[in-house]
Amino acid sequence: MNAKERILGKLRGSLQGTTPIVDDYDIELLNEPWRYPPAERVARLRQMLGAVHGESQLSSTTGWPMQVIEALAQRNIGELLIAPTTPHGQQFADFVARTGAPLRLKAYDRPVEEWKDELFFRTPASLTGTLGGIAATGSLVLWPTPQEPRLMSLVPPLHMALLKASEVLDNLYQFMHAHRWADGMPTNALLVSGPSKTADIQQTLAYGAHGPKELLVLILEDA
Amino acid sequence: MSDVAHAPAQPIAFKRNAREALADPQLRRNFRGAMDFLMDKRRSQFPDGDELERLRAFGNRVRARALSKLPELLERLDARLSRNGVKVHWAETVDEANAIVHRIVEQHAAKKIIKGKSMVSEEMEMNHYLGDRGVDCLESDMGEFIVQLRAEKPAHIIMPAIHLNAGQVAQLFHDKLEVDYTEDVDRLIQIGRETLRRNFFEADIGVSGVNFAIAETGTLLLVENEGNGRMSTTVPPVHIAVTGIEKVVENLRDVIPLLSLLTRSATGQAITTYVNMISGPRKADELDGPQEVHLVLLDNGRSQAFADGELRQTLNCIRCGACMNHCPVYTRIGGHAYGTVYPGPIGKIVTPHMLGLDATRDLPTASSMCGACGEVCPVKIPIPSLLRRLREEAVRAPAAAPQHVRGQGAKYSRKETMVWKAWRTLNTSPALYRAALYAGTRLRALMPAHIGPWTDHRSAPKPAARTLHELAREHLGDQ
Numbered sequence: 071m072n073a074k075e076r077i078l079g080k081l082r083g084s085l086q087g088t089t090p091i092v093d094d095y096d097i098e099l100l101n102e103p104w105r106y107p108p109a110e111r112v113a114r115l116r117q118m119l120g121a122v123h124g125e126s127q128l129s130s131t132t133g134w135p136m137q138v139i140e141a142l143a144q145r146n147i148g149e150l151l152i153a154p155t156t157p158h159g160q161q162f163a164d165f166v167a168r169t170g171a172p173l174r175l176k177a178y179d180r181p182v183e184e185w186k187d188e189l190f191f192r193t194p195a196s197l198t199g200t201l202g203g204i205a206a207t208g209s210l211v212l213w214p215t216p217q218e219p220r221l222m223s224l225v226p227p228l229h230m231a232l233l234k235a236s237e238v239l240d241n242l243y244q245f246m247h248a249h250r251w252a253d254g255m256p257t258n259a260l261l262v263s264g265p266s267k268t269a270d271i272q273q274t275l276a277y278g279a280h281g282p283k284e285l286l287v288l289i290l291e292d293a
Numbered sequence: 294m295s296d297v298a299h300a301p302a303q304p305i306a307f308k309r310n311a312r313e314a315l316a317d318p319q320l321r322r323n324f325r326g327a328m329d330f331l332m333d334k335r336r337s338q339f340p341d342g343d344e345l346e347r348l349r350a351f352g353n354r355v356r357a358r359a360l361s362k363l364p365e366l367l368e369r370l371d372a373r374l375s376r377n378g379v380k381v382h383w384a385e386t387v388d389e390a391n392a393i394v395h396r397i398v399e400q401h402a403a404k405k406i407i408k409g410k411s412m413v414s415e416e417m418e419m420n421h422y423l424g425d426r427g428v429d430c431l432e433s434d435m436g437e438f439i440v441q442l443r444a445e446k447p448a449h450i451i452m453p454a455i456h457l458n459a460g461q462v463a464q465l466f467h468d469k470l471e472v473d474y475t476e477d478v479d480r481l482i483q484i485g486r487e488t489l490r491r492n493f494f495e496a497d498i499g500v501s502g503v504n505f506a507i508a509e510t511g512t513l514l515l516v517e518n519e520g521n522g523r524m525s526t527t528v529p530p531v532h533i534a535v536t537g538i539e540k541v542v543e544n545l546r547d548v549i550p551l552l553s554l555l556t557r558s559a560t561g562q563a564i565t566t567y568v569n570m571i572s573g574p575r576k577a578d579e580l581d582g583p584q585e586v587h588l589v590l591l592d593n594g595r596s597q598a599f600a601d602g603e604l605r606q607t608l609n610c611i612r613c614g615a616c617m618n619h620c621p622v623y624t625r626i627g628g629h630a631y632g633t634v635y636p637g638p639i640g641k642i643v644t645p646h647m648l649g650l651d652a653t654r655d656l657p658t659a660s661s662m663c664g665a666c667g668e669v670c671p672v673k674i675p676i677p678s679l680l681r682r683l684r685e686e687a688v689r690a691p692a693a694a695p696q697h698v699r700g701q702g703a704k705y706s707r708k709e710t711m712v713w714k715a716w717r718t719l720n721t722s723p724a725l726y727r728a729a730l731y732a733g734t735r736l737r738a739l740m741p742a743h744i745g746p747w748t749d750h751r752s753a754p755k756p757a758a759r760t761l762h763e764l765a766r767e768h769l770g771d772q
Contacts, residue, residue, distance in 0.1 A: 073383040073592075077385060077538060083600075084596070085362075093695070099351055100550060179580075180580065216576070216580060219582075224523050224527065240547050246546060254510065255510045255511075255545075259576065261564065267519070268435045271439070271454065271457075271459055272458045279435060280523075
């Protein structure tokens with residue numbers, strides 16, 4: 071008998087004569103206290119995000135590329151990591167080409183092993199999309215893909231994320247349900263609520279622990 | 294430095310450890326401040342008492358339901374994860390778990406491991422085990438990193454370096470990392486960030502714990518604020534997650550109430566910065582993420598707790614640490630005095646199953662039974678009742694059947710058993726009882742002034758001149 075069989079054997083023996091507890095899941099408790107009128111969802115998300123140093127700006131499907139460029143200029147950042155084959159990556163690359171903005175675009179288009187050093191030490195900012203947002207906790211839902219990999223939202227010190235206002239739902243229960251997560255999860259799915267932080271030294275909150283030092287969310291009100 | 298680290302404390306020396314901790318004013322100030330802070334933070338997250346109570350009851354039911362079909366859920370988890378490409382390993386003991394990790398390390402000729410925060414790896418003493426075999430394990434959670442630099446163990450399961458203040462960390466970084474002395478916490482964190490960043494990059498293997506393992510989808514869910522958990526589970530080519538067999542939940546939606554209870558109870562946050570859900574290794578067309586993901590499921594005494602319907606509730610725990618934050622004993626003696634991986638109230642009920650009651654004999658009694666731990670527990674573990682139960686197991690005759698807990702009878706004393714037997718006889722025989730009371734009151738002058746530890750800090754009790762029965766009879770006779 072191997073360890074698995076021995077452990078399961080012990081557990082089964084201990085449950086002999088008992089019946090499994092039925093699932094009396096309380097949807098109302100997870101939903102009702104965390105509902106918001108549609109017009110207030112984005113405001114709630116921004117307020118919760120702001121409370122943990124997450125910056126957000128209202129924007130539009132055509133206006134956001136300029137806001138990205140302005141945000142980078144304010145911070146004296148001259149290069150940006152994008153996912154070139156995503157619709158937003160494509161849109162931004164076109165915008166930069168068209169306007170001649172003085173910005174070097176870096177594409178995450180090869181396995182991380184081939185450019186790890188550059189990603190870790192010479193990539194100051196990134197731009198990604200999101201699957202949506204959660205008003206109750208001020209969270210972004212990220213669902214990394216082959217086109218837009220996991221480390222884009224983690225390694226660069228500034229992470230900029232696009233969020234469609236129509237994809238902001240009230241709470242995690244609604245989001246999971248609407249997107250049918252139980253039917254299948256990707257390699258990695260994430261809820262991100264603010265820039266990385268820690269209070270490990272004398273309970274003093276400090277931002278920029280191991281992940282992004284800044285999170286800037288651009289909310290597309292017309293999308 | 295006045296507070297140099299010494300050899301890790303052992304649970305068997307609990308009383309001495311506690312005395313030493315109580316005599317350290319710096320330690321007591323640090324803990325008092327930290328616990329007040331964490332209690333306030335938690336309180337601010339639960340403004341609605343009704344919602345809290347309903348959520349606790351819900352959390353309790355979710356955990357109880359998972360445990361009521363634990364073997365089935367573990368098998369489903371194993372099958373789903375395997376289908377997703379994750380290699381699942383099972384270990385009955387910490388030695389087996391370490392051997393599994395070491396085999397993976399050898400397969401990859403790995404020299405350097407970066408660790409996210411994992412209490413189960415502490416349980417395994419993985420750093421020590423692998424260190425002895427020439428493999429470096431570096432902790433990447435800021436608190437764990439600090440504790441590791443001091444060659445100490447975590448003092449708290451959520452905030453490992455909670456026993457230290459900024460000045461102590463400043464001195465540590467100055468001494469060990471050769472940086473300028475600064476008490477500026479932002480600067481200290483940036484020093485930690487810079488030091489660890491290269492290590493994420495260079496590590497051959499990343500190790501993490503697991504907060505919830507979801508059977509339905511084969512998903513490992515991890516919560517954290519720093520991003521080191523995401524780094525450890527995404528950057529190195531191999532990810533090994535280690536967790537206890539009790540961490541499984543049935544369905545993905547079951548994590549919603551537990552997640553809410555966990556982050557609000559632990560650090561008073563509506564949610565942590567990151568909720569990281571991992572369901573498999575890198576796919577052929579993906580550009581990052583580990584090529585291999587392993588999960589090690591560890592028993593280490595959990596199946597013993599599981600065997601008893603009452604003690605099984607110990608396994609409801611979601612490791613939030615609220616019980617220790619609210620414990621008057623923990624607040625005064627700190628985390629190290631327990632000498633165990635899990636300190637405080639939860640440590641006192643879980644560790645006897647891991648180490649046996651003989652090694653932990655003083656832990657179930659290290660409680661004032663004030664009940665705060667049970668009141669705040671987000672999954673309603675009746676910690677005070679379980680402490681009482683373990684006290685009972687500790688004084689049962691060592692050979693008495695059935696045996697529920699390893700080390701049963703660790704505090705068994707024939708003399709004490711006889712005293713209690715005599716006490717029972719006395720209290721169930723009216724004639725004997727009256728005679729004893731009569732003797733006790735009439736001979737009260739013979740009461741010794743010193744009766745063991747009782748009179749170390751108190752005066753000795755003196756029986757009354759006449760019994761209550763006599764006084765009552767006299768009173769009623771007057772009517």
